Amino acid sequence: xxxxxxxxxxxxxFAATRRRQERRDLEVLAELERxxxxxxxxxxxxxxxxxxxxxxFEGQTLLIDPYxxxxxxxxxxxxxxxxxxxxxxxxFLRPPGTVVGVLVGHTHFDHAVDAPAAARRFDCKAFxxxxxxHLMALHGLGERAVEVDPGSTRALGPFRVTFVPSRxxxxxxxxxxxxxxxxxxxxxxxxxxxxxxxxxxxxxxxEVAGVTLYHQGSADLIDDAVPEGGVDVFLAGVAGxxxxxxxxxxxxxxxxxxxxxxxxxxxxxxxxxxxMGLLANVNLSRLPEEIExxxxxxxxxxLPRVPGGG
Numbered sequence: 001x002x003x004x005x006x007x008x009x010x011x012x013x014f015a016a017t018r019r020r021q022e023r024r025d026l027e028v029l030a031e032l033e034r035x036x037x038x039x040x041x042x043x044x045x046x047x048x049x050x051x052x053x054x055x056x057f058e059g060q061t062l063l064i065d066p067y068x069x070x071x072x073x074x075x076x077x078x079x080x081x082x083x084x085x086x087x088x089x090x091x092f093l094r095p096p097g098t099v100v101g102v103l104v105g106h107t108h109f110d111h112a113v114d115a116p117a118a119a120r121r122f123d124c125k126a127f128x129x130x131x132x133x134h135l136m137a138l139h140g141l142g143e144r145a146v147e148v149d150p151g152s153t154r155a156l157g158p159f160r161v162t163f164v165p166s167r168x169x170x171x172x173x174x175x176x177x178x179x180x181x182x183x184x185x186x187x188x189x190x191x192x193x194x195x196x197x198x199x200x201x202x203x204x205x206x207e208v209a210g211v212t213l214y215h216q217g218s219a220d221l222i223d224d225a226v227p228e229g230g231v232d233v234f235l236a237g238v239a240g241x242x243x244x245x246x247x248x249x250x251x252x253x254x255x256x257x258x259x260x261x262x263x264x265x266x267x268x269x270x271x272x273x274x275x276m277g278l279l280a281n282v283n284l285s286r287l288p289e290e291i292e293x294x295x296x297x298x299x300x301x302x303l304p305r306v307p308g309g310g
Contacts, residue, residue: 018280025284029265032302037233037259040209047303048092049272050110051217051237051264054306057208059097060157064204064215064235065104065111066118068092068306073269076193082109083188084117092272092306093118100157103204104128105217106168107135107183109196110268119144127154127163131183131199138188148202150225162205164227167220168198169240205231214255217264220244226254233257237264238287239279248294259299262287266305276305 039045046054051065069085093114099122104115107129116139119126126136127146136145148154148163155161168177183197203216203226211232219241234257241247265284267277278284288300 021281021283021285022278025265025278025282028285028287029302032262032300033304035299035301037261037301037303039233040211043209043211045213045233045303046306047263048306049266049276050268051105051215051235052111053215053235053263054095055159055206055208055213056096057158060159061095061097061099062156062159062161062206063093063095063099063102063118063122065217066093066102066114067110067112067268068272069113069117070271071109071113071193071269072271076269079192079194081189081191082113082193082196083191084114086117088272089114089117089121093121095122098122098157099124100159101154101161102126103161103202103215104132105166105203105215106201107131107196107199108168108179109193111217112196116141127161128202129200131197134183135196138185138191158208160207162227164203164205165222165225166201166203166216166218167222168201168218169220169243171240171243174243214257216251219247221247221251223250223254226251228254229256231255231257232259234260236260236262238262238284239264239282241290242281242283248290252291252294252296252298256296257298259301260287260291261301261303263303272306 044056050067052067053064055062069088071082101124102115102118104112115126116136125144125146127148130147133145133147150165153162170176179197181197185195206213213233214231215235217237265282270277
């Protein structure tokens with residue numbers, strides 16, 4: 001309870017200085033976006049917002065946690081169904097070439113709403129947990145769901161993907177994970193935002209074009225499961241890191257990344273057609289200090305969000 005009280009106090013301080021902090025966070029983000037990632041020729045990485053990415057190499061694309069439909073806040077409050085928005089998919093999910101797969105780190109709505117629609121649209125499979133398989137079946141796509149095993153590796157076009165078991169940060173004041181448990185609702189009509197239960201959490205180790213990327217959509221981990229050494233790009237979900245004890249100190253010595261690219265700092269209720277907002281108290285401006293404090297030499301960079309919005 002003392003820890004929960006500390007987080008409440010921090011939220012109170014943020015509320016009092018919100019505009020100033022968000023302005024500083026956006027300034028830091030703009031500076032990080034000017035830093036190059038130095039990727040191999042032909043490898044493209046596009047940030048789709050939240051923890052979503054498009055990786056493309058030699059005309060083949062891998063999608064990670066695509067979430068462009070953007071469930072409005074009112075759907076959470078009113079318990080309305082949260083389903084893919086075809087118009088937003090048409091506008092923002094237009095990968096070049098062939099899509100070889102969709103990876104889903106966990107089945108909260110801000111990671112999984114669009115996975116079934118992407119698998120149908122691009123005639124590919126979606127890889128993740130038992131909860132993802134249930135979600136795919138609700139959309140009539142059970143045959144395109146692949147329930148993966150911890151530590152298993154799959155070749156998807158030019159991408160070699162290893163599935164790393166992970167954890168979700170306890171973002172409810174450090175006490176628990178929201179919407180925990182397995183996704184189990186019986187129909188699309190019942191698929192409200194809160195029905196998108198967490199399921200098994202995965203991080204992804206991705207090898208392509210001679211580089212290695214590590215994608216972690218939520219800032220917690222299973223220490224012994226995190227691969228050791230040799231990661232070029234760490235696509236790091238930073239929301240909730242303050243609720244995980246010694247997050248950077250635990251993960252950076254294992255990954256030893258060359259560069260960290262933060263994600264999951266944007267307001268996931270705000271549509272992609274609107275200017276980007278930030279999550280409450282995400283504190284992007286603290287990232288350089290936090291990472292320097294670990295004592296590892298690692299660069300920080302950022303990607304602009306998929307074009308088409310603000």
